Amino acid sequence: MDAVLLQLLNGLDKGGAYALIALGLTLIFGTLGVVNFAHGALFMLGAFCAVTTHKLLTISKSVQDTSITLFDVHKDVPYLQIWWGDIGARIIDYAVPLSVLLAIPMMLLVGVALERGLIRHFYRRTHADQILVTFGLAIVLQEVVKAYFGANPLPTPAPEIVSGSANIGAWIGLGDALSYPWWRLVYFLFSVAVIGMVLAFLRFTTFGMVVRAGMRDRETVGLFGIDIERRFTIVFGIAVVVAGLAGAMYTPILPPDYHMGMEFLVLSFVVVVVGGMGSVGGAVLAGFLLGILQSFASMNEIKDLLPGIDQIIIYLVAIVILLVRPRGLMGRAGVMET
Amino acid sequence: MTHTVKRDRMLVGGFALAVLTMPVWMTPLGAGYPDLLQRFAIYGIFAIGFNILFGLTGYLSFGHAVFLGVGSYAAVWSFKLLSMNVLPAVLCAMGVSGLFALAIGYISLRRSGIYFSILTLAFAQMAYNLAYSVLTPITNGETGLKIERVDPRLIDTWLSGPSTLIPSTNFFGMPMSGYSGFFFCAVLLIAAFYVALRIARSPFGAMLRAIKSNQNRLNYAGVHTRPYALTAFVISGIFAGLAGGLLAATDPLAGAERMQWTASGEVVLMTILGGVGTQLGPFVGAVIIKYAENIFSAFNPQTLHGIFAFLPDPIEDVVVTVTGLFVGNGWQLTLGTLFMLLVIFLPGGVIEGARRLGVLIGRKTAALRGRRSQPLGSALPASGAASE
Structure with missing residues (x-):
């Protein structure tokens, strides 16, 4: 029971990431009718927003280390810490959550620029052309990031306060065996919150209503001026x-x-297809479902039974879904069913 | 009709001549060494095969590198188990990749458009992941599959006794390294080109083009299109397998990275760079990509400074920094940029560009000639136009 629950939890954070990317993909597809192969690269750009924030906050000055008196030792101390002491250190500790503040305007800018500069010219082109041009864009984004940040993974720590594990087992009375990293829990809640906000925005605002109407029948909406x-x-x-x-x-x-985006892109596409092209709810549902499924497939008991299943489970599911139910779990009839 | 046949014959003849003399005319371009020429020929076969599927039927496969990888593995296994002769290896590669193509195509072709792309991509990712993990006994995982001294090599051992050192690949004694290897690949490339041309000109090829232009109409007319598309898929998979087998023949090593989606993307790029659906395009694209890869990745800041030395120093530094992003390790950036520019501005590829240029030049020269001839026959043009 514990093991099953643990895998369920393990799937949630990955599922959250899949759901968020797939949500964007399916929104773009549903509104603009564009297949965006660069979405994984945009996910990667977001990750590097966090890296940049961390770097910006820790711009350092070399000062003499006074704790060692025998010989001259210099150490780097971030300016923030010099100016504001403990508060500065606290701010640096919270670099990742704070990076959201940088990521929102940056990504909005990138998104609008991309749409106006590039994607707009591809509305009327074939899906193959859209795939190809966004695929090229993905490579370009990737390589620019690589040229700037290097090819190695850059660890960016979570804030101190959530770096440990949450003892979820004790909360629900199942014993201590069930512990779960705090940050993954945070990520899950964060993804749910973002998904909720986007869905609410589409559901309850006039803007969202117009967008939904446009997804249904763009011409008629245009006729309303x-x-x-x-x-x-x-x-x-x-x-x-x-x-x-x-x-x-x-x-x-x-x-x-720099290439983290591509793995997520392929998986997110699969998620979108499983959820149903253009269906926002389907993308979210399929994202969490496949994330959890993947984490179950990586349990040792299942891996012993079916070796290698953890590597391919998502693709297998996608293949079965595409063949059995081509419009996906929640796809609307008539949207790209052939 | 005879006109086309004659033209096709000339096309194949010219192609064969151009390919076989590549060691001569590629030398001034700095590409006259067998290693690179072999790659031109091999990736040419790969792209020509891909064009049979994408160019004729319009199905965009994003997992075509699977067949390249599978072909390589099959060829290396043939070297290990049967003989170091490349003939069984290449046949093995074609057969095994054909079977793979049949299985993958049978499932993937149930859907078209973007779903087909995603299905093939999913299969490719599956194959790649499995080759790295569970199938390690067959693929030797991350190390890659190599030939070893202790391999059985049944036919070779039966013919000439056990060998004491690792033998090299050969074609009935002809070594596969150096120029003889290139000519072996070149002959196969010409054969592949000829086969692709025949397919494009055949009624079967016409059917494939009909699938591309309007599949629904074919269905309404009572034509079951899937067998045709599947046949094209399998043929194109066999071509890719042949290319993979040749890769293994010239350098007996197979790794899973050949199946990665980047490799699949590369062959798509080659095909559209040259010109989708054209006869020469895919090969031209393959040569340009491999040539550019070779040239660009060899650059480093020193050579760049050498090139731009004529500029004033501050400008030179800026230019070198900017261009430095695109060469050496940044070759992929050039590839991506090229990809985008091409799709945006020249969806028809190099062949289409050359054709447009030809038309433009033809019009220019015609206009020039017209202007020159005007004073001579001053009143004629109006009546000439009327009589036409």
Whole structure:
């Protein structure tokens, strides 16, 4: 029982990341009709927003280490710590959550620029062309990051206060065997919150209503005199921000490197397909479902039974779903079913 | 009809001539060494095969490198178990990758468009992951599959007794390294080109193009399109397997990284760079990519400073820093940028670009000629236009 529950928990954070990326992908597809192969790279860009924040906050000055008096030793002390002492140190400790503040405007800017500069010209082109151009874009983004930050993973620690493990077993009366890293819990809650915000935005605001109407029938919305393209640009921006946030907060779980995005992209595409192209709820559901499934497949008992299943489970599920139910779990009829 | 046949014959002849003389005319370009020429030929086969699927039917496979990798593994196993002769190895590679293509294609072709791309990508990722993990006894995991002295090599041992050192690959005694290896690949490339051309000109090829232009209409007309698409998929998989087998033949080593999605992306790029659906395009694209990869990744800041030495120093530094991003390890950045520019501005590829250029030049020269001839026959153009 404990083991099962633990795997369930383990799947949640990864599922959260899948759901966030897939949410953006499916939004872009549903609104603009564009297949965005660069979404994984945008996730990676978000992760590097966290790295940048950490770097910016720890810009340091070399000062003499007074604790060693025998000979001259210099150590780097961040300016923040010099100016504000403990508060500065606390701020540095919270670099990853704070990076959200950098990631939102940055990613919004990137998203709107991309949509206006590049994606817009591909609305009427074939899906193959869209895939190819965004694939090229992904490579470019990746390589620029590599040129700037190097090829090695850059560990970015979570704040001290959530670096340990939460004793979830004790909370629900199952004994001490069930402990779970705090940050993963934070990530799960964060992803749920972001998903909730996006869904609420689409559901309860006028803007969201227009966007949903545009997803259904873009021409009619246009006939009402609404500039639907402009709203779709903003939706693209939101999707990019969501991917960026997913990446920024994921850094303590997986030290970011320049090609992390591609693994997530392939998986997120699978998630979108399983959930149903263009279906927002389906993407979220499938994201968590596949994340949990993957973590179950990596249990030792199951791996002994079916070796290698943890590597391929998601793809297998996708293949079965595509063949049996081509519109995905929650896809609407008539959207890309062939 | 005879006109096309004649033109095709000339095309194949010209292609064969150009390929076989590559060691001569590639030398001034700095690519006249067998290692690189072999890669031109091998990736040419890969791209030509990919074009049979993508160019004719329009199905964009994003997992084509699987067949390249599988072909390599099959060829190396043939070296290990049967003989160091490349003939069984290449046949093995083609057969095994054909079987893989049949299985993957049978499932993937149930869907089209982006779903097909994702299905093939999923299969490729699965194969890649499995090759790295569970299938290690077959693929030798991260180390890659190599030939060893203790391998059985049944046919070789039966013919000439056990060997004491690691033998090298050969084609009935002809070594596979150096120029003889290149000519072996080149002959296969020409054969592949010829086969692809015949397929494109055949009624079967016409059917594949019909699938690309409007599959629904074919279905309504009562044509079951899937067997045709599957046949194209398998043929293209066999071509990829042949390329993989040749990769192993020229350098008997197979690793899972050949199956990575980047390799699949590369062959897509080669094909569209040259020109999707054209005869020469894929090979041209493969040569350009491999040549550029070779040239660009060899650059380093010193050579760049050498090139831009004529500029004033501050400008030189800036130029070198900027271009430095694109060369050496940053070669991938060039690749990505090229990819984007190409899809945005020249979806038809180099062949299409050359054609447009030809038309443009033709129009220019015609205009020039027209202007020159005007004073001579001043009143004629109007009546000429009317009579046309």
